[in-house]
Amino acid sequence: MPSLEAYRRELDYSYAPGLFPSVEALENAPDRVRRLLISGKAGDNETVQRLSGLCAARHIRVETADKALSRLSGKENCYAAAVFEKRFDRLSDQGNHIMLHQTSDAGNMGTILRTALGFGYRDIAIVRPAVDVFHPHTVRASMGALFSLRVAEFESFDEYRAAYPGHALYPFMLTGSVGLNEAAANKTSPFCLIFGNEGSGLPEAFAGYGRAVRIPHSDRIDSLNLSIAAAIGMYTFAGERLYGTAE
Amino acid sequence: MPSLEAYRRELDYSYAPGLFPSVEALENAPDRVRRLLISGKAGDNETVQRLSGLCAARHIRVETADKALSRLSGKENCYAAAVFEKRFDRLSDQGNHIMLHQTSDAGNMGTILRTALGFGYRDIAIVRPAVDVFHPHTVRASMGALFSLRVAEFESFDEYRAAYPGHALYPFMLTGSVGLNEAAANKTSPFCLIFGNEGSGLPEAFAGYGRAVRIPHSDRIDSLNLSIAAAIGMYTFAGERLYGTAE
Numbered sequence: 001m002p003s004l005e006a007y008r009r010e011l012d013y014s015y016a017p018g019l020f021p022s023v024e025a026l027e028n029a030p031d032r033v034r035r036l037l038i039s040g041k042a043g044d045n046e047t048v049q050r051l052s053g054l055c056a057a058r059h060i061r062v063e064t065a066d067k068a069l070s071r072l073s074g075k076e077n078c079y080a081a082a083v084f085e086k087r088f089d090r091l092s093d094q095g096n097h098i099m100l101h102q103t104s105d106a107g108n109m110g111t112i113l114r115t116a117l118g119f120g121y122r123d124i125a126i127v128r129p130a131v132d133v134f135h136p137h138t139v140r141a142s143m144g145a146l147f148s149l150r151v152a153e154f155e156s157f158d159e160y161r162a163a164y165p166g167h168a169l170y171p172f173m174l175t176g177s178v179g180l181n182e183a184a185a186n187k188t189s190p191f192c193l194i195f196g197n198e199g200s201g202l203p204e205a206f207a208g209y210g211r212a213v214r215i216p217h218s219d220r221i222d223s224l225n226l227s228i229a230a231a232i233g234m235y236t237f238a239g240e241r242l243y244g245t246a247e
Numbered sequence: 248m249p250s251l252e253a254y255r256r257e258l259d260y261s262y263a264p265g266l267f268p269s270v271e272a273l274e275n276a277p278d279r280v281r282r283l284l285i286s287g288k289a290g291d292n293e294t295v296q297r298l299s300g301l302c303a304a305r306h307i308r309v310e311t312a313d314k315a316l317s318r319l320s321g322k323e324n325c326y327a328a329a330v331f332e333k334r335f336d337r338l339s340d341q342g343n344h345i346m347l348h349q350t351s352d353a354g355n356m357g358t359i360l361r362t363a364l365g366f367g368y369r370d371i372a373i374v375r376p377a378v379d380v381f382h383p384h385t386v387r388a389s390m391g392a393l394f395s396l397r398v399a400e401f402e403s404f405d406e407y408r409a410a411y412p413g414h415a416l417y418p419f420m421l422t423g424s425v426g427l428n429e430a431a432a433n434k435t436s437p438f439c440l441i442f443g444n445e446g447s448g449l450p451e452a453f454a455g456y457g458r459a460v461r462i463p464h465s466d467r468i469d470s471l472n473l474s475i476a477a478a479i480g481m482y483t484f485a486g487e488r489l490y491g492t493a494e
Contacts, residue, residue, distance in 0.1 A: 148467055228358065
């Protein structure tokens with residue numbers, strides 16, 4: 001492997017910066033991890049030992065690389081980074097999908113990935129142009145959730161639809177015709193929850209796709225933050241699957 | 248008024264950076280606005296005209312101050328900032344409260360303020376030590392929602408409780424004994440939803456205060472992001488008040 005470069009979208013590998021995201025990479029996607037960079041300042045705590053053990057078991061090379069870490073992460077105190085292969089997946093045909101349509105902020109995308117995993121969603125469809133799901137900032141914001149998800153990118157909504165024609169569509173729009181709780185109570189599975197861009201939302205055409213969902217809120221705010229709206233939507237649609245039969 | 252200083256917690260005034268937060272300040276808390284700073288680069292668009300009109304109607308001084316704006320906001324493209332008086336409020340005795348217990352991140356706090364306003368909550372109790380609710384970063388993240396809310400700070404939970412002994416308490420904890428949907432379906436009003444610190448959550452003692460609430464999520468993640476958990480909690484507790492009788 002050549003020497004490590006600063007991250008660019010064109011590279012076929014990226015970095016999972018931080019101890020916790022590196023653990024997630026090694027535990028959930030070990031076949032994609034090329035090596036582990038570790039800081040001399042990381043010490044010998046429990047997490048570092050866990051990382052070393054995971055690498056030893058998988059024959060993954062560990063390198064002390066303080067300079068590379070601070071250069072790649074842009075931070076003084078980045079104690080580890082897993083170097084991993086970028087790869088898109090085929091989504092599940094049976095599972096529910098989360099579509100991120102032209103998301104522009106890495107923090108939002110990462111937070112949504114983490115929340116999705118927390119609520120039992122494993123399949124993420126991204127429609128371009130969108131922020132890079134493999135960018136170290138996205139990976140960090142996801143806290144490594146990326147490594148437990150299937151992710152696919154599409155040139156357009158139509159390209160997604162051709163590949164997965166069977167999912168019931170629920171675009172989230174300020175002008176949605178049905179309230180969230182009602183939509184979730186009468187949902188058809190498998191479904192695809194669709195969330196638009198931070199500034200511009202979804203194009204008007206999406207009002208005609210499936211059932212357009214509105215999260216009711218007071219007119220004192222223009223809209224909810226994207227990662228907030230996505231979380232409330234994913235939580236409410238998870239329903240009894242999340243709660244089980246106990247409640 | 249003396250010349251403007253970089254923001255510090257000790258000052259009795261702060262800045263609402265951005266065109267939109269400045270509009271919110273002038274519309275919802277005009278008595279607290281001392282002056283409006285505007286950039287020569289702001290041009291003459293609709294929002295700028297609205298700001299000028301609001302200031303004229305209220306006899307608030309408008310100042311072109313590009314250098315001060317870039318210095319105060321730390322950004323190149325900050326087109327306006329309302330200079331406003333800091334002030335804490337008495338919370339409503341009848342209204343529901345949102346308690347932020349030792350929140351440490353300005354972005355999280357601002358996002359929670361905005362979401363709270365969106366779901367009809369108007370009363371925010373902050374327990375110290377916490378990030379400064381009046382810091383320009385918090386105000387910006389709230390998109391100016393701060394100016395439509397009552398905010399009070401307390402040295403401790405006990406100090407809050409002595410002032411508002413009647414609210415039903417719902418601390419949100421990973422170890423909460425009741426699931427969110429069940430807690431919300433059987434809620435007692437007025438209530439106080441309590442959210443802990445980003446890293447450490449709430450102290451264990453809170454498990455004994457009122458009904459400790461758990462947001463169910465998969466064990467594939469350690470916890471939800473604070474602003475995400477708060478949003479799901481506030482949305483679910485808003486219930487029929489938010490939806491009206493239509494659903």
